[in-house]
Amino acid sequence: MQEKSLAITKVNQGVYAKARxxxxxxxxxxxxxxxxxxxxxxxxxxxxxxxxxENVTYFTHATTAMAKGFRPCYRCRPDSAPQSSAWEGVNTTLSRAMKLLSALPIQSVAHISSRLGISERYLNKLMISAVGISPKQFQNMQRALFAKQLIQQSALSFTDIAHTASYDSLRQLQRAIAQYCNTTPSALRKTKASAHNDITLFLSYRPPYDWAYVRAFLSMRAISGMENVTENSYQRWFNLQGDVGYVRVEHVNARNGFAVTINIPDLSHLHSIIENIKGMLDLNADPALIKHSLVQAGLSENEVLSGIRLPSAWSVFESGCRAILGQQVSVKAAIGQVSLLVHTLGAKAKTAKTDNPDTIHTNASNCSVSGENAYCFPTPESVALADLRFLRMPDARREALRRFAQLFTENSSPEHSEILALKGVGSWTLDYIKMRGERQPDVYLEGDLIVRKMAALHPVEPEKAAPWRSYLTLQLWKLSDNAQGKIENKERKKEKDK
Known part of the structure; x- marks a missing residue:
């Protein structure tokens, strides 16, 4: 793909002026x-x-503004803004580079360029062309913005924030805040530091956001004891590299975002968990752009959900297990099997003390996941080594699940070709993993029975929905739900009339 810069054009200036x-x-x-x-x-x-x-200028990225000597506003907090919509017009390599350079703990630029399959010199050229700064400068500014977010929104101590943001010392954190924000950590902080294990943040999205749809989607697929969905919140337990944690997100419609509570024993995981939450709830999507593409594909304005989002699984491995256990069965039947897997092999987390050596303790104070014990999704190792005869399904599917888990014990990020080569894993399963596990926005599940039926009833041209065909898949599923609901209402009405 041809390289394009993120620089502001004269046309954009006019649009941004009106938007401002x-x-x-x-x-x-x-x-x-x-x-x-x-x-x-x-x-x-x-x-x-x-x-x-005449006194303003515009930038498409916060780090570009910082590189030009501007400091972030204390009131609107640019570090809290949702990211741009998939960096439209920017090539895939640059998008991946920005994601890797933003990750914490930080990786060396040489390692990142190696992962991207390009030279350090070419990576440097891409970043300077896009945002006007080197990869190393981009990394430094991104973690400074993350540290600023924690200082202003959380009650973590400055020492904990320095550790979480990959600074070697508190003095390094102080220097970074002075350099990029022209202030001190103490001046930014409005709340007193606390030893409480619950970390609270606010994550914004670009409205509209169809929380009712996301809530219903997550609720239908929720695993009892691991997840809990209420009218305004989603909660779950998770296991990250042996550490058991808890997260709760509460939708705040008036503020266009989610109030987030996270409890983890190892703060070095905090950044990755926050990014995971953003991805799971699809907070960086541009709903107007997506809706326009779905209408272009052949759906009417009234049929397309306003503020549609792609609710994803917590991890690629979890999405794969859900997909394999959901082959050729209903969503309800699939969730029954996934629940059995979680309750049999998943690590337990309990807030109260216990003598059970298999129970992992946590100090989450705001947990309302039902049941005496809370569960985490099982690890690849636990699934690969287990006797899976407790799962009520054909032997071939159990073996497919075991082979899938074994693949992830060998490589946490296997290639698509490796997954597809597994006996019992077909194109539908891989596409589901790409859509809900890897959160790819452009996956059309053409092998899905419901998608085929609804595409026949609502003639669409999927290629015209690119690069948002995952949302077209979700939209067709939703149209099927609406049609089924109308049928059930008619049947209930007939029963009443009798």
């Missing part, structure tokens, strides 16, 4: 407004008094 004046939250995260007279840059939704147009 309207404070339209649908543009949040797509660009940032830097004020020349104050040296501060903001999100377009910032409540501060609007500056004159």
């Amino acid at each position: 004046l309207s404070r339209d939250p649908r543009f949040d995260g797509q660009f940032f407004v830097a004020v020349k007279t104050t040296g501060i840059f903001c999100r377009p939704i910032c409540p501060a008094k609007l500056p004159k147009e």
Whole structure:
């Protein structure tokens, strides 16, 4: 794909100027407004008094504004903005590079360029062309923004924040905040540090967001004891490299985001967990762009959900297990099998003390997952080594699950060709993994029976929905649910009439 820069064009300037004046939250995260007279840059939704147009300049990435000497606003917190919509117009290598460079703990630029299959020199060229700074500078600014977010939103001590943001010492954190934010950690903090294990943050999205759809989707697939879905929240336990943690997200419609509570014993995992939550709830999607593509594919405006999102699984491995156990059965039957797997092989987490050596303790204080014990999804090792005869299914499917788990014990990120080569794993299973596990936005599940039926009833041209065909798959599933609901209502009405 041809390389393109993220630089602001004259056409974009006009659009951004109108969006800035309207404070339209649908543009949040797509660009940032830097004020020349104050040296501060903001999100377009910032409540501060609007500056004159001749005093502002626009940037598509927060780090670009910081590289030009502007410091982030304390009120609107640019570090909390949803990311741009899949970096439209930017090549895949650059998108992957930005993701890897933003990850914590930080990796060396040489290692990242090796993972991307390019030279350090070419990676440097890509980053300077896109955001005007080197890969190393991008890394430093990204972790400074993450540290700023923790300082302003959490009650973690500065020492814990330094550790979480991959700084070797508190002094390094202080230098970074002084360099990029022109202040001190103490000046940024509004709440007192606490030894409480619950970490609270707020994650924004670009509205509209169809929480009712996401909630229903997650609720239908929730595993009792591991997940709990309420009217306004989603909660679950998870196992990350042997550490058991807990997360709760509460939808706050008035603020266009989610209030998040995380409890983990090892803070070095915090950044990856936050990014996982963003991905699971699809917080960085651009709903207007997606809806336009689905209408282009042949669906009517009324048929497309406003604010559709792609609710994903917690991990690629979990999505694969769910897909294999869901082959050729209903969602309800599949969840029954997944629940059996979790309750038999998943690690237990309990808030109260116990003498059971197989129970992992946690200090989560805000957990409402039902049951005496809470469960984590089993690890690949536990599934690969277990006698799976407790699963009520054909032997061939049990063996497919075992082989899948064995593959993940050998490589945590196996190639698609390796997954597809497994006996009992076909294209539908791999596509499901790519869509819900890897969170790829452009997967059309054409092998799915419901998708085929609904595509016949609602003639669509899937290629015109690219690069958002995963959302087309979800939309067709939703249309099937609506049709089934109408049939059930008619049947109930007939019974009443009798």
